[in-house]
Amino acid sequence: MAKASDKAYDTIRAMILSGELAAGDQLAEETLAERCGVSRTPVRDALRRLEAELLVRRSDSQRTFVSDWSLDDVEDAFELRAMLEGMAARRAAERMDQATIERLRLCNARLGAAIRGARADVASFLEENRLFHEIILKAADSRRLASLLGSLIEQPVVWRTAQHYGPGAFARSHSEHEDLLAAFARGDGAWAEAVMAGHIRRAFHVYADAHRGMTAIDRGAA
Amino acid sequence: MAKASDKAYDTIRAMILSGELAAGDQLAEETLAERCGVSRTPVRDALRRLEAELLVRRSDSQRTFVSDWSLDDVEDAFELRAMLEGMAARRAAERMDQATIERLRLCNARLGAAIRGARADVASFLEENRLFHEIILKAADSRRLASLLGSLIEQPVVWRTAQHYGPGAFARSHSEHEDLLAAFARGDGAWAEAVMAGHIRRAFHVYADAHRGMTAIDRGAA
DNA sequence: CTCGCTCACGTTGTATACAATAACTCTTTT
DNA sequence: AAAAGAGTTATTGTATACAACGTGAGCGAG
Numbered sequence: 001m002a003k004a005s006d007k008a009y010d011t012i013r014a015m016i017l018s019g020e021l022a023a024g025d026q027l028a029e030e031t032l033a034e035r036c037g038v039s040r041t042p043v044r045d046a047l048r049r050l051e052a053e054l055l056v057r058r059s060d061s062q063r064t065f066v067s068d069w070s071l072d073d074v075e076d077a078f079e080l081r082a083m084l085e086g087m088a089a090r091r092a093a094e095r096m097d098q099a100t101i102e103r104l105r106l107c108n109a110r111l112g113a114a115i116r117g118a119r120a121d122v123a124s125f126l127e128e129n130r131l132f133h134e135i136i137l138k139a140a141d142s143r144r145l146a147s148l149l150g151s152l153i154e155q156p157v158v159w160r161t162a163q164h165y166g167p168g169a170f171a172r173s174h175s176e177h178e179d180l181l182a183a184f185a186r187g188d189g190a191w192a193e194a195v196m197a198g199h200i201r202r203a204f205h206v207y208a209d210a211h212r213g214m215t216a217i218d219r220g221a222a
Numbered sequence: 223m224a225k226a227s228d229k230a231y232d233t234i235r236a237m238i239l240s241g242e243l244a245a246g247d248q249l250a251e252e253t254l255a256e257r258c259g260v261s262r263t264p265v266r267d268a269l270r271r272l273e274a275e276l277l278v279r280r281s282d283s284q285r286t287f288v289s290d291w292s293l294d295d296v297e298d299a300f301e302l303r304a305m306l307e308g309m310a311a312r313r314a315a316e317r318m319d320q321a322t323i324e325r326l327r328l329c330n331a332r333l334g335a336a337i338r339g340a341r342a343d344v345a346s347f348l349e350e351n352r353l354f355h356e357i358i359l360k361a362a363d364s365r366r367l368a369s370l371l372g373s374l375i376e377q378p379v380v381w382r383t384a385q386h387y388g389p390g391a392f393a394r395s396h397s398e399h400e401d402l403l404a405a406f407a408r409g410d411g412a413w414a415e416a417v418m419a420g421h422i423r424r425a426f427h428v429y430a431d432a433h434r435g436m437t438a439i440d441r442g443a444a
Numbered sequence: 445c446t447c448g449c450t451c452a453c454g455t456t457g458t459a460t461a462c463a464a465t466a467a468c469t470c471t472t473t474t
Numbered sequence: 475a476a477a478a479g480a481g482t483t484a485t486t487g488t489a490t491a492c493a494a495c496g497t498g499a500g501c502g503a504g
Contacts, residue, residue, distance in 0.1 A: 004457075028485065
């Protein structure tokens with residue numbers, strides 16, 4: 001694997017998501033290169049990747065800035081995810097085989113185990129959740145769809161969302177996955193699509209509620 | 223504008239689409255650099271862009287190859303386009319203002335003029351068609367949506383499709399655009415979405431029939 | 445004859461130097 | 475004083491040299 005290029009990518013991405021680089025800040029390739037401990041070449045590669053994910057934005061003439069993520073932007077991302085993952089679920093349902101259903105069942109069983117008990121194991125939940133969606137996306141068997149969704153799923157956003165899940169929200173995620181399994185078992189694409197779209201949209205509202213709470217606190221503090 | 227980088231991008235893309243580089247061929251950066259008359263650096267940039275558009279594919283260890291475009295792949299692309307442009311049309315309808323409607327009306331009037339008469343002016347048709355869709359996409363006001371669609375709309379595919387339009391198909395495109403205008407004028411997002419999705423799917427079938435060497439749509443539409 | 449190992453070559457990744465270009469500032473003129 | 479212009483600086487684009495790495499071919503042993 002390309003080492004320096006990925007290092008630059010991870011580092012810059014982390015700096016953006018942690019707020020170390022604020023929205024609107026200019027990103028000079030040479031400065032970033034120093035802070036990442038690599039040369040400008042891999043930094044350029046990293047910036048191109050981040051640009052494709054819309055985490056950074058290139059000005060009219062090629063200077064790059066940290067893009068500002070309003071709630072509207074996040075809502076856009078979720079709306080697109082709901083539509084595309086819905087499509088993935090439909091296609092997956094139309095192509096599903098027994099072995100894949102079994103893998104999904106196991107995966108969701110582990111997810112269920114992770115959230116049972118007094119304190120949910122959020123890390124395991126996230127990992128199993130990621131895997132569950134990944135299996136479906138692979139079963140959908142469309143390179144283009146996978147490519148588009150790849151640039152859309154911001155794991156940090158997913159992470160932040162899950163931080164605000166209560167016990168009920170975890171359980172609902174689990175049971176929505178079970179609904180998906182039922183739809184897959186019957187090869188009902190329309191059902192799978194509907195459940196998946198709802199699944200994603202619910203996640204958005206958890207995020208939005210948490211965001212509004214944070215904003216309110218921020219305003220109060222200022 | 224970055225000169226060498228775009229030159230490399232355009233050149234390689236043209237070589238792929240013209241068949242000068244066959245599907246499955248390996249793309250060595252240095253070879254391409256020579257043929258484009260630039261160095262490897264801009265070639266690398268170009269390959270990254272082409273990779274994002276799925277025109278090339280990177281093997282397990284970083285060698286790049288021309289990806290093979292089966293009819294299924296093209297169908298995937300059209301299916302995604304239908305969904306995403308449908309979404310764009312719905313959002314546009316919900317945000318439409320009078321000035322934009324007027325621009326669209328003018329644009330479609332020019333499109334209509336281009337296809338009236340004995341021989342359709344295909345170049346003008348394509349340009350006005352592109353502009354029409356671009357205005358809608360801009361009115362949809364979603365950076366992410368625009369970004370995803372940008373990597374999806376293969377102008378050469380659109381071009382090849384239009385080459386197989388008969389007089390009826392041209393007229394049909396024009397009148398579907400008129401339907402969209404009616405939906406926009408009433409702010410009816412669901413209508414706009416449905417018309418747009420059908421519009422794109424019809425284009426796919428024209429392409430698919432041409433691909434199979436048939437002319438069924440021409441007969442049907444005329 | 446086949447399997448495996450090694451060495452050479454081809455290809456990509458990274459660093460650095462230089463060229464081009466856009467932004468900024470300071471000066472000058474009206 | 476405001477605006478325009480030129481020179482300076484900051485930043486990106488490009489080329490090239492070198493390093494790392496995987497691949498394949500050729501050779502030797504079983």
